[in-house]
Amino acid sequence: MxxxxxxxxxxxxxxxxxxxxxxxxxxxxxxxxxxxxxxxNTGDLSYHAVEKEGNVTAIWEMQGRKHIRTIDPRSNEGKQILALFETAA
Structure with a gap:
C-alpha cells in the first residue's frame, strides 16, 4: 500500500x-x-450388466448404491468382466 x-x-x-x-x-x-x-473403499465394488433386447449394452461399476463408472462391454476390460461372470454361471 x-x-x-x-x-x-x-x-x-x-x-x-x-x-x-x-x-x-x-x-x-x-x-x-x-x-x-x-x-x-474399493473392496465393495460390484458390476451390473445393463441389457437391452437381450444384449449387454453397458456394465456399471457400483460402490454400494453409488454408480462409479460405466464400462463398454466391447472394450477389453468389459470382455474380461463378462467372461468372468459367464464362467461363474
Missing amino acids: SENGTVTATDKLVDATAESTETNENTENAAAETANETSE
Missing part, C-alpha cells in the same frame, strides 16, 4: 498469488484425501 492509502497493482497481484497458492494446496490436499478414501 502506498503512503496515500491506495493499493497498487503489484500489491493486488501479490495478494491474488498468495490466495491462488493456498487454494491449490487445499485442492491438492482434498484430492489426496479423496484418493485415500477411494482406495480404502
